[in-house]
Amino acid sequence: MVTCFAGCAREDVLRALRRIPRRKRFAYCDTPSRSSGSAARLWAQAGPVSGTLAERYMTLRGLEPPVADVRYHPRCPYRPLPWTSYQPALLLAVREGRQLTAVQRIFLDPQTGACRMKLLLGRPGGGAWQGGGRPDSVLALAEGFETARAFNLLEGEPCWASLGARRLDRLILPQSLSSLILAADNDGEGERAAARAMRRYARPGLEISIRTPKGVKDWAEALETVRSPQR
The missing domain is CATH 3.40.1360.10 (Dna Topoisomerase Vi A Subunit; Chain: A, domain 2)
Known part of the structure; x- marks a missing residue:
């Protein structure tokens, strides 16, 4: 609701509002609204966890790698452009049936292999x-x-x-x-x-x-x- 305290007519107020340029919205954090195509491309870029920081993370947690539908990406993108940085991450496939719908990224500390954050990319649906x-x-x-x-x-x-x-x-x-x-x-x-x-x-x-x-x-x-x- 907008009020003009100078006594302007409603039509004049609306015309003035229409002339104000709209601000662009920036996505500062990951949301499931991104396409599953982006998740599929990221998954295709990743490789096996053997001998990587992801294997170290799983071993530290006692999770006994290798495990199905888990991959490692050494330079996984974090945040959209122009704020993108690239960090090592363990990737998990999210599937609905056999179809890949999303990827969860577990970003890892480059020195310790500990989990730093978890973010979902794609449209997980019922996956x-x-x-x-x-x-x-x-x-x-x-x-x-x-x-x-x-x-x-x-x-x-x-x-x-x-x-x-x-x-x-x-x-x-x-x-x-x-x-x-x-x-x-x-x-x-x-x-x-x-x-x-x-x-x-x-x-x-x-x-x-x-x-x-x-x-x-x-x-x-x-x-x-x-x-x-x-x-």
């Missing part, structure tokens, strides 16, 4: 990171890549990652499933996400259960606890 195994009748879902891989290693079940608590109930699941396990984080947000997912995926013939780790925040931390005495 997930499916590198935790091809399900037959049983599938687990976790929020993050690290928790999904940890659950897969600890529990021996195929586990996909929604890549965010808000997306846990948005995935397109195989119709062949008879058992769905929600590998939830052990906190309030994780419990709420699992409850939403349980309601969303409920259907006749599908048994849904929630499984949380004991005494730790999430399954990735549970894996670190198990592996720490072995280091």
